[in-house]
Amino acid sequence: MRVATKTKDLVLRTALELFVEKGITATTIRDIATKGKIAEGTLYRYFTSKDALAKELYETHCATVASDIQSLRAESHDFESFLSSFIIYLCQTFDKDIVLFQYVFLLSPNDFNRLKVTETLPQDVLCDAVTETFKKRGQVDRDAELVTAQIMGSILQTAHYKICGKLPRAFSYYADELVFAVFRILRD
């Protein structure tokens, strides 16, 4: 790996951790430079601004996650199995890199608005699947947006509790329970 790429990655990772810890607005360039042990100016070799850095970070990871979820959907035979693998995937992603998970899924609305994101979000993939399933099953009266909100809400709020230290085990441990809870939400 080239030296330049190494530095860029260091900046990205350091910024990611601080953005999650303090929020984008409250993280200063100096914070990133100090924590990453680089000079403030170095950051600007790789990113045109703090916001550009935050956006690249967000869009890159969102794209990866959304693409993974798209694959899960393609591989699944029915909606239930997709939903199941979707939740397991989220739990594993959480356990693999909790900071990354927080940045992608738990960024504050205010910070999110700064980024002016245009990419497809992971939750959009889920919403598509819900919409399609309702249509296929003739459940025209159900609001796909609302159900998606409830599904994401129960997962992410749980993740939030985990982050606050209120849940003792690895997040994947709760995957089954989350799957059941979400299935219950979907039942008529």
Next chain:
Amino acid sequence: MRVATKTKDLVLRTALELFVEKGITATTIRDIATKGKIAEGTLYRYFTSKDALAKELYETHCATVASDIQSLRAESHDFESFLSSFIIYLCQTFDKDIVLFQYVFLLSPNDFNRLKVTETLPQDVLCDAVTETFKKRGQVDRDAELVTAQIMGSILQTAHYKICGKLPRAFSYYADELVFAVFRILRD
């Protein structure tokens, strides 16, 4: 009401709206002064700092809401009826003052951390009720924190969707559906 109180309330309300719109960090004293048509210095007659203002705003309203919910709990004969009135109360609170609802329930974690809140939160009341219910019913294997997270998550994420304009009707309209969904989460 004394003039002073009127000014203080104006500051509180103006700040509330801006804190919700832009976040605490991103709201400046000048923003508040301009929008409230008061002088920048006036704010400091009632609050020692911007953060003290944000904190007072948060704790006051949280205390009111938590107390209301505590009352609902006291008046309810069983957990289900409490849960039902809890959700209806949240929906009504949302419709009555959407900005206040957002500040109390949807404040970003980063802004929340700034405040160093020590008060009991509304969701703590719910968690107590869930814990008690599980104990009373001998469901020792169920994690009250986890279930509370799922309940709050499905409600708040739905609220978030409503705020984003994805749900056309008043939030109270969805109360029944939310109650059903939450009841499903609780079923074994």
Next chain:
Amino acid sequence: MRVATKTKDLVLRTALELFVEKGITATTIRDIATKGKIAEGTLYRYFTSKDALAKELYETHCATVASDIQSLRAESHDFESFLSSFIIYLCQTFDKDIVLFQYVFLLSPNDFNRLKVTETLPQDVLCDAVTETFKKRGQVDRDAELVTAQIMGSILQTAHYKICGKLPRAFSYYADELVFAVFRILRD
């Protein structure tokens, strides 16, 4: 005079002196604040940016001078008497406030370009008068722009020499000689 106006004027004068001494680009906000014994932030109560300050300074004074020259033209019976009073006016302006003169007449092209000036410049008034005179006298073959350039050039370069300390007396002392020289330029 209100306090605010006093401070604004202090900023304007201090900036003017530094802009002339070092150029706009090379003058820092700190330079202005230090020399004017004000805080750096104070400057931004009155001007949105350093360039806005530089521009206001330029356009205000240019407008005044151009208007004065316009008056001289209106009061003059013929071109020669206008030219004479024009030169005397420039010399007096120089002696009254040498720094102001330099800012209005000897700003470097690079700094001038920063300002994106839209106002009529003093030399434009002269050029109009020359154009009109040539037309009236049937001297269609003479280029008014070129002649204006020569007139302004001989005056301003002389001013430049005076500023460099190469001319011992007050600038007005050389007014007559400049008038003669300029008249010679105009002769066929």
Next chain:
Amino acid sequence: MRVATKTKDLVLRTALELFVEKGITATTIRDIATKGKIAEGTLYRYFTSKDALAKELYETHCATVASDIQSLRAESHDFESFLSSFIIYLCQTFDKDIVLFQYVFLLSPNDFNRLKVTETLPQDVLCDAVTETFKKRGQVDRDAELVTAQIMGSILQTAHYKICGKLPRAFSYYADELVFAVFRILRD
């Protein structure tokens, strides 16, 4: 020509063009490196600093021009013929390399001060000639500095007009007119 010299010349030429276009202060090392397609560090192999580069550029070309003018003076039989060839030389220099002309003759006073030039300037040669002529002719009452200023002023301001696009033809085309104008200035 050695490779090194080629690179150095490239730096010199690229810097010259940018210094004229934007001013020395506003031209960055990166500007020069980008335009010249060289690395930023390369510049420091040939010059100790940006100012040293600007100074070398100025002094080299000033020396050449001053020397050329000195030769013209030596070759001229009388002052008028020298003045005539001096003006023609300036016009030809302008047409041959307009950027170089601007750097040598139209550098802003602020940038000029940065350079701390010690060389003899071209206008000094002219001033010497004027001084000598006045002395020889017994015109002790005329101020050589003043007259030199007027001569240079009318030429350079005209050059400035030409640069601004206000004069359609090659600068040499106006040489005769400039010569006449300057002769008029000199007449009693």
Next chain:
DNA sequence: GATGAATGAGCCTTCATTCAT
């Protein structure tokens, strides 16, 4: 010789806070 990544001082600007009026 040439490169370009890295540095950090310094620039312009913002903003929470103070205080004389």
Next chain:
DNA sequence: GATGAATGAAGGCTCATTCAT
């Protein structure tokens, strides 16, 4: 009580310069 001018620390960003490769 209220004002808003003034403050100065701190933020984002730039850029001349250095140095390992």
